[in-house]
Amino acid sequence: MKELNCKVNYADGQTFNVGETTLMFSPALPHGPGGSRLGYVIATTINWKGKTLMHASDVQGPIYEMTKDYILKEKPDTLIISGPPTYLVGFALEEQDLEKARTNIGVLSQKIPKIIMDQHLLRDLKYSNFIDSIKTDNEIVVASQLIGKEPILL
Numbered sequence: 001m002k003e004l005n006c007k008v009n010y011a012d013g014q015t016f017n018v019g020e021t022t023l024m025f026s027p028a029l030p031h032g033p034g035g036s037r038l039g040y041v042i043a044t045t046i047n048w049k050g051k052t053l054m055h056a057s058d059v060q061g062p063i064y065e066m067t068k069d070y071i072l073k074e075k076p077d078t079l080i081i082s083g084p085p086t087y088l089v090g091f092a093l094e095e096q097d098l099e100k101a102r103t104n105i106g107v108l109s110q111k112i113p114k115i116i117m118d119q120h121l122l123r124d125l126k127y128s129n130f131i132d133s134i135k136t137d138n139e140i141v142v143a144s145q146l147i148g149k150e151p152i153l154l
Helices: 065-074 095-111 121-125 127-132 142-145
Strands: 014-017 021-025 045-047 051-056 079-084 112-120 140-141
Touching: 014 095, 021 051, 051 065, 065 095, 065 121, 079 095, 095 112, 121 127, 127 140, 140 142
Parallel strands: 051 079, 079 112, 112 140
Antiparallel strands: 014 021, 021 045, 045 051
């Protein structure tokens, strides 16, 4: 293996400043519900010129309360988040986890102007039922809608 002349910085819970941009990385968040055997993920928050974007994929909703609280603490203007894997209810996801995700995304949608759902939720042909069940005055869309296209579902 070729030796690389670089320094590795672990990002978990760290903040880095690059010019006018601040990059913040969450502590390890559960990949779904707390205690999940699927491991952990890291959310990334970018602050630039007074705007805040957070990417929190694989938190599956968020199902876990601590994940919802972390997102609220960071106060993003735009949140990119995986919705819950609704297609796995009754198999790898409990109905109570789905309801927790619905409740938590509802709370987030009251505080965050734009939420972009990605990944897990878009594996279900009935993904819009979940989004439509969230009562909010703010915007919840899927990524393709940002460019005026219909989603191509898995």
